[in-house]
Each structure stands twice: as structure tokens, then as C-alpha cells.
Amino acid sequence: MADQHAAPASRSGSSAVPALRWEDLPEGPVIVLLDQRRLPVDETELICTDVPALIEAIRGLAVRGAPLLGIAGAYGLALAAVRGFDVEEAAERLAHARPTAVNLAYGVRRALAAHRVALRSGAGPEKAAEAALAEARALHREDAEASADMAAHGLTLLQELLPGGGYRILTHCNTGSLVSGGEGTAFAVARAAHRAGELRRLWVDETRPLLQGARLTAYEAGRAGMPYTLLTDSAAGSLFSAGEVDAVLIGADRIAADGSVANKVGSYPLAVLARYHHVPFVVVAPTTTVDLGTQEGAAIEVEQRPGHEVTELPTTADATGTTASVPVAPVGAQAYNPAFDVTPPELVTAIVTENGVLSPVTEAGLAELCDRSRSGNGMMSI
Numbered sequence: 001m002a003d004q005h006a007a008p009a010s011r012s013g014s015s016a017v018p019a020l021r022w023e024d025l026p027e028g029p030v031i032v033l034l035d036q037r038r039l040p041v042d043e044t045e046l047i048c049t050d051v052p053a054l055i056e057a058i059r060g061l062a063v064r065g066a067p068l069l070g071i072a073g074a075y076g077l078a079l080a081a082v083r084g085f086d087v088e089e090a091a092e093r094l095a096h097a098r099p100t101a102v103n104l105a106y107g108v109r110r111a112l113a114a115h116r117v118a119l120r121s122g123a124g125p126e127k128a129a130e131a132a133l134a135e136a137r138a139l140h141r142e143d144a145e146a147s148a149d150m151a152a153h154g155l156t157l158l159q160e161l162l163p164g165g166g167y168r169i170l171t172h173c174n175t176g177s178l179v180s181g182g183e184g185t186a187f188a189v190a191r192a193a194h195r196a197g198e199l200r201r202l203w204v205d206e207t208r209p210l211l212q213g214a215r216l217t218a219y220e221a222g223r224a225g226m227p228y229t230l231l232t233d234s235a236a237g238s239l240f241s242a243g244e245v246d247a248v249l250i251g252a253d254r255i256a257a258d259g260s261v262a263n264k265v266g267s268y269p270l271a272v273l274a275r276y277h278h279v280p281f282v283v284v285a286p287t288t289t290v291d292l293g294t295q296e297g298a299a300i301e302v303e304q305r306p307g308h309e310v311t312e313l314p315t316t317a318d319a320t321g322t323t324a325s326v327p328v329a330p331v332g333a334q335a336y337n338p339a340f341d342v343t344p345p346e347l348v349t350a351i352v353t354e355n356g357v358l359s360p361v362t363e364a365g366l367a368e369l370c371d372r373s374r375s376g377n378g379m380m381s382i
């Protein structure tokens with residue numbers, strides 16, 4: 001069950017945008033989400049009291065972005081355990097709420113593993129639920145730390161690639177604190193450049209059809225005081241052609257073992273443009289986004305979303321979160337709406353993780369980079 005209410009006034013004005021938190025209310029624990037469907041117009045909280053409500057929020061992108069989906073999945077598993085729901089069923093349903101971002105299943109599995117270990121060691125349901133919640137909190141904390149480390153590594157990379165500062169960075173979709181326990185991934189690097197006085201311009205792709213760039217990245221960049229300019233996705237080519245882009249910084253939803261990168265649809269064309277115009281194309285993602293169990297890009301499941309997201313524009317969102325919309329295509333028009341595309345490793349200049357930078361992108365290098373951080377946090381199957 002989910003209900004919504006206006007966000008506390010304290011949120012407006014601060015640059016920190018808490019996208020998700022666990023809250024112990026008198027009537028029981030809940031997961032509180034900043035409803036990203038309503039941004040930038042309304043800062044509205046969505047209160048999830050059970051797993052179905054959280055799954056609906058994930059599928060509707062009220063909560064989104066690979067690292068945050070992992071955090072949400074882990075808290076969702078803990079919520080099931082604390083509220084006495086069937087934990088194994090909750091894990092299965094949460095892990096498959098959206099297919100492409102590997103972080104979601106990873107977060108669910110981390111909390112599930114903690115729950116299972118506690119039960120096997122003789123703990124009762126309450127202690128096992130506490131163990132799952134502790135693992136979710138640990139993942140949340142780790143992601144915030146990873147975000148800070150990626151920002152530092154990414155800024156150093158920009159300084160090496162583009163000596164002298166004054167970067168004009170193009171980014172796609174939204175990769176800020178709305179997708180993270182910290183300041184995000186690619187956006188966190190741009191923000192670090194801004195803090196260092198080295199960001200001349202952040203070019204923000206609007207990112208059709210759900211407009212994560214126009215609605216969310218512009219919102220975060222404005223709150224952070226960053227110099228940004230919004231553009232239609234189709235205008236990016238003319239910026240490259242005019243020599244106005246010094247580097248592309250994007251996030252990722254799943255990185256295969258060969259270094260193929262699944263990310264918001266529109267990323268692959270940017271990689272091709274960047275290569276043609278000799279501009280660095282940099283992917284910023286925590287190692288929780290790397291899936292060594294998926295060998296190559298062709299094996300990554302790309303989420304296909306409903307056609308109405310292309311043929312209609314949401315105009316308003318009422319208190320229940322349902323949105324009115326206006327058609328932008330003839331009634332009955334068919335639409336192709338993949339949520340992601342896949343960029344081959346040879347078009348990626350570098351992958352920035354919390355453990356450092358990989359360039360060029362090689363399978364062996366990626367495995368080594370992940371091995372440094374994953375000791376003890378191996379994947380498991382449900």
C-alpha cells in the first residue's frame with residue numbers, strides 16, 4: 001500500500017535530495033520515496049508500507065536509477081522480513097521488478113543472504129529481519145561512499161584527459177543523488193568538477209521519452225548551482241559538430257563482463273558521435289553495476305516499456321500519482337520504446353568505478369577492478 005504527502009519543507013532549498021529512506025513509524029516500518037514522477041514540479045513523498053507498493057513504485061519509476069534500485073530492493077526485502085511477509089517470494093518479485101539494472105537483483109540478494117544466514121545460525125524471524133535491514137543500511141552506506149570515490153576518480157580522469165579545466169560536459173538521463181545513496185555517478189563527477197571551478201558547462205540531454213534529463217538532472221544541477229543548458233536529444237550532434245563538447249559522462253544500468261554498457265536509450269548514439277568527433281566517452285558506475293555473470297552486451301535484457309510513454313506526454317500528476325497526459329501522436333500509433341541501449345566496449349574511453357578507472361576497457365581489467373571490491377559480497381542465485 002502506498003500513500004503520498006507533500007515533502008517536508010526542510011527539503012526545499014538544501015542541495016541534498018534524499019531519494020529514499022527507511023522510517024520506523026508507530027504503525028510499523030515504511031520505505032519513504034521522493035516520487036520522481038512528480039519532479040521537478042512537486043517534491044512529494046511516496047510512503048510504501050509493503051512490497052507490492054514498492055514494486056509498483058519501481059515499475060513506474062517513482063524510484064529509479066541503477067544504484068538506488070539496488071538500495072530500494074534491499075530495503076524492500078527487509079520490509080518484507082520485518083512485516084512478516086514471505087521473504088523468498090518477496091525476493092523473487094523484487095529482483096524481477098525491472099530487468100536491466102543488475103543492481104536491483106544484487107541489492108535484493110545481499111539482504112536475502114543476510115536473512116538466510118541469520119536463520120541458518122538459529123536466529124528467530126525478528127533477528128533475521130534485523131540482519132536483512134542491517135545489510136540494506138550497509139549497502140546504502142557503501143553506495144554513498146562509492147559515489148564520493150567515483151567523483152574523485154572521475155575528476156582526476158578529466159584533469160588528465162583535458163588539462164586546464166573549463167570542461168564542457170554532455171550528460172544523458174539522470175545520474176545524480178536521485179539514483180544514489182550519495183551524489184550519484186556521472187553527475188557526481190560533473191559536480192566535483194564544478195566544486196573545483198573546472199566545469200564551464202553541463203549540457204543536459206532532455207532524455208525522451210520520460211525526460212529524466214529535463215525533469216531531474218536540470219533540477220539537481222539547478223539546486224547545486226551548476227552552469228547547465230538543456231537540449232533536445234536530437235540537438236546533441238550539432239553540439240559535437242560545433243566543437244562544444246569536451247567529454248561525455250554517463251551512468252550505466254548493467255556492464256557485461258566484456259565491458260559492454262547498457263544505459264538509457266540514446267547513450268549508444270552519443271558513443272558513436274563521441275568516437276567520430278574524438279571526444280572521450282566516459283561511463284561512471286559502481287562495481288555493483290558490473291555483471292560478470294553476463295558475458296556480452298547481446299545477452300543483456302533491455303527493458304521494453306509501454307508505447308504510451310512515447311505517444312503521450314504526461315501533463316499533471318494527481319495526489320494518487322496517476323498522471324493526465326496529452327497525445328503527441330495519432331490514437332493507435334504504434335511505438336518502439338526500449339528503455340536502454342548497449343554500447344560496445346570499443347566505443348568506451350574509460351569506465352570509472354569506486355575502485356579506480358579502467359581504460360582501455362578490457363574483460364580482464366574489469367574483472368580485476370571488481371575483484372578488489374567484491375570479496376565477500378559475491379552474487380548468489382535466488
Ligand SMILES: CSC[C@H]1O[C@H](OP(=O)(O)O)[C@H](O)[C@@H]1O
Binds near residue numbers: 065066067
Ligand atoms: C547511475 S544509474 C542511472 C541510470 O538509470 C537510468 O535509467 P532509469 O531512469 O530508467 O532508471 C539511466 O539509465 C541512468 O543512466
